[in-house]
Amino acid sequence: MAPSDDDLIKRAQAEDLDAFCALAERYARRIYLLASHYCRNAEDAEDLSQEVWLKAYQALRSFRSDSSFYTWLRRITINAFLSHRRSSFFRRRGQTTAVRLMPLDSETPESHSGSPSAENIYNKLLFENVVSALAELTPSQRLAFLLRHYEGMSYEEIASAMNCSAGTVKKGVSRAIVKLRARLSAETETTETLRSLASEY
Amino acid sequence: MHNCKEAKERLTELVLDEAVLPDELSRCDECRVEFEALNATLRVTARLRETVAPSEEYWIDYHAGLREKLFHAKAQRSKVDSVPFFAPLRLCGKLLLTFFRSSVPVPVAVGAAAIIIFGLLAIRPSAAPPESPVIVHVPVEVPVVQEKTVTQVVYRDRYPSSKRSKRISPPTSEGTLALTGFKPTEEVKLTVIKGGAPNEK
Numbered sequence: 001m002a003p004s005d006d007d008l009i010k011r012a013q014a015e016d017l018d019a020f021c022a023l024a025e026r027y028a029r030r031i032y033l034l035a036s037h038y039c040r041n042a043e044d045a046e047d048l049s050q051e052v053w054l055k056a057y058q059a060l061r062s063f064r065s066d067s068s069f070y071t072w073l074r075r076i077t078i079n080a081f082l083s084h085r086r087s088s089f090f091r092r093r094g095q096t097t098a099v100r101l102m103p104l105d106s107e108t109p110e111s112h113s114g115s116p117s118a119e120n121i122y123n124k125l126l127f128e129n130v131v132s133a134l135a136e137l138t139p140s141q142r143l144a145f146l147l148r149h150y151e152g153m154s155y156e157e158i159a160s161a162m163n164c165s166a167g168t169v170k171k172g173v174s175r176a177i178v179k180l181r182a183r184l185s186a187e188t189e190t191t192e193t194l195r196s197l198a199s200e201y
Numbered sequence: 202m203h204n205c206k207e208a209k210e211r212l213t214e215l216v217l218d219e220a221v222l223p224d225e226l227s228r229c230d231e232c233r234v235e236f237e238a239l240n241a242t243l244r245v246t247a248r249l250r251e252t253v254a255p256s257e258e259y260w261i262d263y264h265a266g267l268r269e270k271l272f273h274a275k276a277q278r279s280k281v282d283s284v285p286f287f288a289p290l291r292l293c294g295k296l297l298l299t300f301f302r303s304s305v306p307v308p309v310a311v312g313a314a315a316i317i318i319f320g321l322l323a324i325r326p327s328a329a330p331p332e333s334p335v336i337v338h339v340p341v342e343v344p345v346v347q348e349k350t351v352t353q354v355v356y357r358d359r360y361p362s363s364k365r366s367k368r369i370s371p372p373t374s375e376g377t378l379a380l381t382g383f384k385p386t387e388e389v390k391l392t393v394i395k396g397g398a399p400n401e402k
Contacts, residue, residue: 017275021268028263033250050267057271058278127249148217149243150250174213181242 005069012060020060024053027070031077037146038081040135048084052077074151078161081143126184133183134176140164141172148173205231212236216243 003011003022011019031052036045055076063072134142140162147153147161148169155173159166208226215222216239226232255263 015275017268017271020271021264024267025260025264028260028267029254032263033254046263050263050270053267054270054274057274123249126245130246130249149246170214173217174210177213177216177239177242178209180246181239184242184245185238 006065009060009063009065009069012057013063020057023069027073028053030070031073034077034146034150035081037131037134037150038139038142040131048080051084052080055080075161078143078147081139082162129183130180133180136179136183137172137176140168141175144169144172145176149176203229203232205229205235208232209235212239216240 003019005023005026008019008023012023028049032045032049035049035052036042039045039048052073056073059076063069134145137145143162144158147158148155153161155166155169158169162169203225208229209232212226212232212235216236222233222236226236
């Protein structure tokens with residue numbers, strides 16, 4: 001039977017690194033997914049998500065079980081994202097390259113398996129479209145959309161976490177959806193063509 | 202009167218809340234199409250979330266890298282913990298953090314007024330003159346050597362001692378006669394020291 005989060009947290013607070021790594025294995029995918037949609041490239045997503053875990057490790061002693069571990073971790077994630085937005089490191093990579101298009105047959109984190117099946121290629125193209133559409137938003141709007149759509153947070157929760165008004169969050173999320181809808185519908189024809197080509201290949 | 206432009210903002214909220222299209226909007230073809238398109242957009246992005254997850258091989262490397270970083274962070278922390286100099290600094294830091302993080306509901310106006318008052322008090326030049334030092338009179342006994350000058354007229358013999366015997370008249374009963382033939386000599390200064398031994402000087 002797998003140990004509960006509380007057990008792992010107690011052990012991790014008592015300097016048990018294995019317990020903390022077990023917690024990381026439980027939640028790393030969710031954090032990485034947020035980071036990959038936020039950062040727009042795999043390397044940044046990996047760096048940023050690992051930075052979140054390092055910050056969580058350093059702050060773990062202050063965790064008081066007032067909220068769930070994931071809620072606490074998500075707060076750290078949002079702060080890390082927002083501070084990265086302000087850092088020159090992120091601007092340097094983020095503004096110059098919206099999307100880093102990988103060769104279709106390359107081994108990337110986005111691919112499910114090593115073989116480039118038609119579904120994988122289609123998903124990859126779709127993912128690049130989505131990420132490209134999100135790249136046109138401001139980092140705050142993008143983060144608001146991800147938290148609302150992927151994390152299911154309420155507007156008030158997002159506003160509190162991002163230190164802005166609920167109205168601003170609503171506007172950002174709405175803009176994100178409209179952008180995505182426009183981009184995906186415009187690309188549908190091209191994507192469908194590529195999909196059919198990929199299936200033939 | 203239905204306005205599609207105004208309804209668009211509402212549509213995004215409805216889509217995010219996974220609500221059904223209200224009757225007044227479903228009667229409008231444009232709104233219905235838009236609603237379905239937005240729904241499809243969100244479905245696609247949600248599906249991407251599941252399908253673009255990195256492969257298992259990627260996660261093995263990811264967690265190995267993370268474990269290494271955590272190990273370094275732990276080593277760094279234990280190194281800092283072992284230095285006794287940092288212990289009081291850490292304690293002060295924790296206290297300060299607790300102080301600043303503690304949320305006490307204070308009205309904005311009261312808080313602003315308090316800050317202004319403290320600021321004015323801090324920068325106001327001191328108007329009162331500096332207080333003069335308090336003088337305390339304490340009688341102190343100091344041993345003082347008291348001197349007293351006593352002047353006495355002493356007579357000496359005017360003639361040599363050989364002649365003197367001849368001229369000396371026989372002693373009479375009156376003292377004044379006995380001093381004839383004597384001349385007052387120079388003043389002799391006698392110093393009497395009070396408290397001294399009788400034969401000291």
